[in-house]
Amino acid sequence: MxxxxxxxxxxxxxxxxxxxxxxxxxxxxxxxxxxxxxxxxxxxxxxxxxxxxxxxxxxxxxxxxxxxxxxxxxxxxxxxxxxxxxxxxxxxxxDFSKVDHRRAERHPEWCFTGADGTQQVYNGLTSVCPSGDYYQRHLFAVVDEVLDRYPVDGFFFNWMSFNEVDYSGVHRGTCHCLPCQRAFAEFAPGVALPTGPDSDTYPVWKRFAAGVLDDLTARVRDHVSRRRPEAPLILGDRAxxxxxxxxxxxxxxxxxxxxxxxxxxxxxxxxxxxxxxxxxxxxxxxxxxxxxxxxxxxxxxxxxxxxxxxxxxxxxxxxxxxxxxxxxxxxxxxxxxxxNPETYRALRPAARVVLVRPDPLRRASPRTEEATEEFRGLYTALVETHVPFDVLPESRIPDVEEQGRLGAYGLIVLPDLGPLAPKAVGVLDRFVSGGGGVLGTGSSGFEGDGSQLEGAPVLRRTAVRDTVESVRSMHLRRPGRDGHGPRGDLPVLGAFHVVEPVADADTDLPVLSRAPYGPPEKCHGHLPLDLHGVLRRAQGRGRITVMPWTPGRAYRQAGLGGLRDVFVDEVSRTAEGPVRIETDLPEQVEVVLGTSASGGVVHLVNHSGDVPQGFRSPLPVEGRYLRVPWWPEQPSRALRADTALVGDSRVELPRIGLFEVLTA
The missing domain is CATH 3.20.20.80 (Glycosidases)
Structure with a gap:
């Protein structure tokens, strides 16, 4: 089939x-x-x-x-x-996540067991561990019984996970059942089994747990596929x-x-x-x-x-x-x-920018939170400036190259990722040599005092300022438009990595030193430093840009449009070819690009109703235009409005409420 x-x-x-x-x-x-x-x-x-x-x-x-x-x-x-x-x-x-009291008493080896030896009981049900035989063996008997009796069209397994958090949101720690102890010792010899997120070895546990679930998912998928090929498994990446x-x-x-x-x-x-x-x-x-x-x-x-x-x-x-x-x-x-089946049949991403999502399994909890904030700040900046992008998990960078799809992109953005996996470094080096652009912020691509990327504009890293006090009052000076005077200084928030540029690096955004910030009588003394917030360099047929600070975190904290704009300016400068939509749509309308069986597809998602902890009715938008510079044919129809679009080089858009869908 x-x-x-x-x-x-x-x-x-x-x-x-x-x-x-x-x-x-x-x-x-x-x-x-x-x-x-x-x-x-x-x-x-x-x-x-x-x-x-x-x-x-x-x-x-x-x-x-x-x-x-x-x-x-x-x-x-x-x-x-x-x-x-x-x-x-x-x-x-x-749902195999829990069993009743009788079965938990009869089979304690199936159960999720805390570091203190207690089982996890909630509303009379006991949580089961994916390492134990209930998941590893008996699950398949249940699936077989269902398949023997009913021609179901697929399976979904709810909460197939290591239940560290219960229904009340209480963190119950990592599992210490005997099957977990044996398997973890084999996975990470000599590494202490952690008790929870505060343990130093917790990231190792998370990788172990993910591996157990991936293996179990793959086995279940293969089992169902052999029994009933027309019945899919709905679950994780291996489903x-x-x-x-x-x-x-x-x-x-x-x-x-x-x-x-x-x-x-x-x-x-x-x-x-x-x-x-x-x-x-x-x-x-x-x-x-x-x-x-x-x-x-x-x-x-x-x-x-x-x-x-x-x-x-x-x-x-x-x-x-x-x-x-x-x-x-x-x-x-x-x-x-x-x-609209043809519009959504085989709808696939078609942006020219990749925003890499940090891998939480490679970092301790505080570092994960910082990288996530940087990622979300840059995500928001791209949405607001109409730069379509696709999200790629950090661990999947090599996979996309192996699939032969990385060449469709003009830019890869690395948001404060820290040291990169060796395979990812090789992929990025080849991407740049082939003509692509890489833009890294914060700690991305730094290991020790050196940069991992070949041809990076950084000779070495000499210091890291990553506490609130160490960057407090530090500024970046933006040059004025057309080089006429300064345009307004920007705050450095989050972290700043002190780096020495290579001789042929192109630098921008000079740094002003910290100075007293109170009382007002003492608020002076910012000095120009021989440091910069942007370093650029050509490598092969491509380009590498390093922003050795965290503009995404800064934008999330301060909300200054200038922080967003200096990042997006570097996106356009570093990318191979155009990446930004030509439009007068307001910042609150997101542009998502795809291709499907019907050709090019543009989704316009109206975020004007976003409020701090929810959504309200979006404001209608009308009388605007749009052009995708790298598409030979512009969209010709709006599906929600059910109308043809007018325009040759750019199209006039209909009234946009919650969302609109344009097809070429």
């Missing part, structure tokens, strides 16, 4: 009913009526694991007692049969469909671009692998009766489809039980995706 023959390689739309035990008597026909009207052609149904919604004969599965309400005694069988008659696909949601849950959470600071970031990272790494964004219709698990704000929920789905994911909506219970206001807009966006 070829890839094109597999149903999930075509655009699809899903709806998830996350069922409680009491929902086993649901009317499958009423649910299917709702799904079809909603716009969904796939139903993610709770099948097995913690509770089996079918008459399981396995000793380690618990039949849902509420199945007695059904004449058949089999919710899964009824749902699969009724859905099959309508052409709706049923995917099996499984048939990459899963991302778009959700809100009480107490978590909102990152407005979280959904787009995660989808882009997956699609840039493997554009041929489908992504599913399952958007949560309620605010948080403890507040599952409170529906998500419709304007917030709309961003989940719009960001997802703009970056090439398939949309899904997730509710607790059944459609008869919920009154979530967000479901109307969810249905509207879902139907739009359904009704």
């Amino acid at each position: 070829s890839r094109d023959d597999l149903w999930w390689h075509r655009p699809f739309q899903m709806f998830q009913t996350n069922l409680r035990e009491i929902d086993a008597g649901l009317d499958v026909h009423r649910v299917l009526d709702y799904l079809e009207e909603f716009g969904a052609g796939a139903w993610l149904l709770s099948v097995g694991g913690i509770v089996a919604n079918h008459p399981s004969d396995l000793e380690f599965q618990t039949r849902n007692p509420a199945l007695a309400e059904r004449p058949s005694g089999d919710l899964v069988g009824d749902a699969v049969a009724a859905a099959g008659e309508r052409g709706v696909r049923v995917l099996a949601r499984m 048939d469909i990459v899963f991302h849950e778009a959700n809100n959470a009480v107490g978590r600071t909102l990152w407005h671009h979280r959904t787009a970031e995660h989808v882009s990272a997956a699609r840039t790494f493997r554009p041929h692998v489908p992504v599913l964004t399952n958007a949560v219709g309620f605010v948080d698990m403890p507040y599952r009766l409170a529906g998500e704000d419709p304007r917030h929920f709309a961003q989940f789905l719009v960001q997802a489809i703009s970056r090439g994911a398939n949309p899904s909506t997730y509710i607790m219970g059944t459609p008869d039980d919920v009154t979530y206001e967000c479901l109307d807009v969810a249905s509207e966006i879902t139907r739009f995706h359904r009704d």
